[in-house]
Amino acid sequence: xxxxxxxxxxxxxxxxxxxxxxxxxxxxxxxxxxxxxxxxxxxxxxxxxxxxxxxxxxxxxxxxxxxxxxxxxxxxxxxxxxxxxxxxxxxxxxxxxxxxxxxxxxxxxxxxxxxxxxxxxxxxxxxxxxxxxxxxxxxxxxxxxxxxxxxxxxxxxxxxxxxxxxxxxxxxxxxxxxxxxxxxxxxxxxxxxxxxxxxxxxxxxxxxxxxxxxxxxxxxxxxxxxxxxxxxxxxxxxxxxxxxxxxxxxxxxxxxxxxx
Amino acid sequence: xxxxxxxxxxxxxxxxxxxxxxxxxxxxxxxxxxxxxxxxxxxxxxxxxxxxxxxxxxxxxxxxxxxxxxxxxxxxxxxxxxxxxxxxxxxxxxxxxxxxxxxxxxxxxxxxxxxxxxxxxxxxxxxxxxxxxxxxxxxxxxxxxxxxxxxxxxxxxxxxxxxxxxxxxxxxxxxxxxxxxxxxxxxxxxxxxxxxxxxxxxxxxxxxxxxxxxxxxxxxxxxxxxxx
Numbered sequence: 001x002x003x004x005x006x007x008x009x010x011x012x013x014x015x016x017x018x019x020x021x022x023x024x025x026x027x028x029x030x031x032x033x034x035x036x037x038x039x040x041x042x043x044x045x046x047x048x049x050x051x052x053x054x055x056x057x058x059x060x061x062x063x064x065x066x067x068x069x070x071x072x073x074x075x076x077x078x079x080x081x082x083x084x085x086x087x088x089x090x091x092x093x094x095x096x097x098x099x100x101x102x103x104x105x106x107x108x109x110x111x112x113x114x115x116x117x118x119x120x121x122x123x124x125x126x127x128x129x130x131x132x133x134x135x136x137x138x139x140x141x142x143x144x145x146x147x148x149x150x151x152x153x154x155x156x157x158x159x160x161x162x163x164x165x166x167x168x169x170x171x172x173x174x175x176x177x178x179x180x181x182x183x184x185x186x187x188x189x190x191x192x193x194x195x196x197x198x199x200x201x202x203x204x205x206x207x208x209x210x211x212x213x214x215x216x217x218x219x220x221x222x223x224x225x226x227x228x229x230x231x232x233x234x235x236x237x238x239x240x241x242x243x244x245x246x247x248x249x250x251x252x253x254x255x256x257x258x259x260x
Numbered sequence: 261x262x263x264x265x266x267x268x269x270x271x272x273x274x275x276x277x278x279x280x281x282x283x284x285x286x287x288x289x290x291x292x293x294x295x296x297x298x299x300x301x302x303x304x305x306x307x308x309x310x311x312x313x314x315x316x317x318x319x320x321x322x323x324x325x326x327x328x329x330x331x332x333x334x335x336x337x338x339x340x341x342x343x344x345x346x347x348x349x350x351x352x353x354x355x356x357x358x359x360x361x362x363x364x365x366x367x368x369x370x371x372x373x374x375x376x377x378x379x380x381x382x383x384x385x386x387x388x389x390x391x392x393x394x395x396x397x398x399x400x401x402x403x404x405x406x407x408x409x410x411x412x413x414x415x416x417x418x419x420x421x422x423x424x425x426x427x428x429x430x431x432x433x434x435x436x437x438x439x440x441x442x443x444x445x446x447x448x449x450x451x452x453x454x455x456x457x458x459x460x461x462x463x464x465x466x467x468x469x470x471x472x473x474x475x476x477x478x479x480x481x482x483x484x485x486x487x488x
Contacts, residue, residue, distance in 0.1 A: 002281070003280075003281060003282075003283070003284055003285050003296070004281050004282045004284075008282075009282045012278075012282060015470075015473055016477055019473075019474055019477045019478075020477075020481075023481075023483055065313060066313070067309060067313075069472050069475050069476050069479065070472075072475065072479050073475050096320070098320070099316065099317050099318070099319060099320025099321065100313040100314075100316040100317055100320075101316075102316065102319045102320045102323060103316050103319045104316075125323070125326050125327065128323070129323060129327065130319075130320035130321070130323045130324055131324075133320070134388070136387075136388045136391045136392060137388075139391075140391050162395075165395055165398045165399065165402060166391060166392075166394060166395055166398065169398040169401060169402055172402070172405070173401065183468045183471070183472065184468075185461055185464055185465070189406075190402065192406065193402035193403065193405055193406040194402055194405075200464060200468075201464035201465070201467045201468040201471065202464075202467035202468055202470060202471035203471075204468070204471065205468065205471030205472055205474060205475040206471055206474075208475065208478075209474075209475075209478065214483070216483050217478060217483050220474050220477070220478050220483060221474075223474050223477075224467075224470050224471055224474040227469075227470035227473060227474065228466065228467060228470050231466045231469075231470065
């Protein structure tokens, strides 16, 4: 079995403490400044646009299952989109994949509609759909749904694979307002080419906290920045150690290389 | 009460996996040399996760049936596709269930193997490959849109793309062979790939790691949820 070594255990403790500290401060009324995230603001604009056009919102999940944090981040954004859709009475169709995620997605949308007092308008059979566990079929199905329903906007949020372009290009050619979020770098170029806004890397994970109205949740974004500062500090430490004359800090370089 | 219970289960499960990972397999002698007490239970916990995921597995296909059944029965728009779905669903189940050898008579086995071959190798792979072939055209279309130089970022992207493309082919080498080696196109292309490109990739990766960690802690402690 794989276990953490000393540095990893220390890092987990320090980074976890940083987040808990931010939550603790937020609960005492110290809220950090949070810069505007264009991608998240675009989600709200997209939902409003779909409402004005009287067309549905299509939401596509990624391929990861419930054990992946990417799925939970996507569900956080789905909650936000579903609440907006319920409030504005705009049709929402969510494509769930893989099948093990389906019941959680259905429950997430149901809770969002319930929170907006619109649970009677929620139709799980029509609004939460399963197409396939197969990437190509899933992506082709989303593309077809966007074309058939003349979607007002399409939101792809999750970890996607090689079929991202297959999913997003038809919508781009039809002029559908599309927003994508993917934590990995490999599909980002395709989403940048086909979508109006793209959230990548840390933005993907921050989006869920950004849309939350809970101060403690929003404060964890500062925790994310502290984590980045720790990583930047380690990089700086390595650079300085490399530049010191005579190999005086060679052990630091070797130590960091070991943990690279 | 139910939400509180969900939070407690999430917290305890998260704590188990965290401690199992953070505690060493065998502590150093000065700490008593104890073995990780949670590791023996890791396999069981992982199997439990698989069982839970398997329980949810059928829900997706059931939704497909719920989608297509009323359409097929009431002959709504697209009912032919719904009928085709049921035909292939039945054929797929039969072919897959009896695909293993020795389950049926020889003649029947040959027919089922043929059905399996037609469904999976003949149709499914063919359809998949056809869809994938569309990617080539989509790539051209997407690249055409992306390479419109209408702002500074577009110009930079276009310039670096041209350098990378030319740097990978003999033409780029030939065009700049008279220049000093560091400014020849293959060298510049290699520099773009290994220095700025790698730096950006690592920066995004580090940010994503931090984001994933923060999201995991939020999820584990129920921060911002009804449970927390």
